[in-house]
Amino acid sequence: MVKLIYKPVEREKVSVKIANQIKSLIVEGKLKPGEILPPEKELTKFFNVSRPSLREALNSLKGMGFLDTNQSNRIIIKSLVSEKIFSPLDYFLREDLENVFQLIEVRKAIETWNAYFAAKRATLEDIARIEHSIESMKKVIEEGKSPPARQDADFHLSIAMATHNKIQEHMMFTIWDILLEYFGKYYRILRNEEDILRQHFEIVEAIKQKDSDLARKKIFDHLDGAESRIKEFIEFEKTQDSKHH
Secondary structure, three states, rough: OOOOOOOOOOOHHHHHEEEEEEEHHHHHHOOOOOOOOOOHHHHHHHOOHHHHHHHHHHHHHHHHHEEOOOOOOOOOEOOOOHHOHHHHHHHEEEHHHHEEEHHHHHHHHHHHHHHHHHHHHHHHHHHHHHHHHHHHHHHHHHHHHOOHHHHHHHHHHHHHHOOOOHHHHHHHHOOHHHHHHHHHHHHHHHOHHHHHHHHHHHHHHHHOOHHHHHHHHHHHHHHHHHHHHHHHHHHHHHHHHHHHO
């Protein structure tokens, strides 16, 4: 008698089908890191399923690390890059301001290529997203209430999204909180928002012109200038400290 090696085919659960569909959309880049999913009521209509099946699918995706819940209790798309990679980096940057130069070196490597490929691949929707972040930054500067750190971080993230490289995009999203803290400290130190805004306009203009080399150069010059000004500030602080001692 031949030993049976086959198993009966089981009908796939509805929750598994929902989870697979959402997972595919994330992997394909159609659902972006940080994007908020519609409320459960809307999702049940979209999928034409019951709420228990939907919740089972969402909980499954949370367990796999594809979804998370934000402070407003809304479900968001989570970055595919592990947060554990960056927690030591976060501590490293907090410990010493001079460590930020190593972050800038890495940003030069990543973001110059982001700008290069964004100039080649950006859609009209991508351009609109980048320009919106600049306009938001301009508005915050004009109001003068707080530094436009969040808007600046959004600008750089928007360029990464315009590369249509899912790994680049998820990496930038994962270090977004680190960038946000860096930008907040940077603006408090230097207060040169107008210069940064002008540089952002030049970068997006190069992307709109589909001039990859110019876009890469503009963002390199932007980061290089930031590096030089922070070095000047640190040297000034050291001089002041030596005078007081």
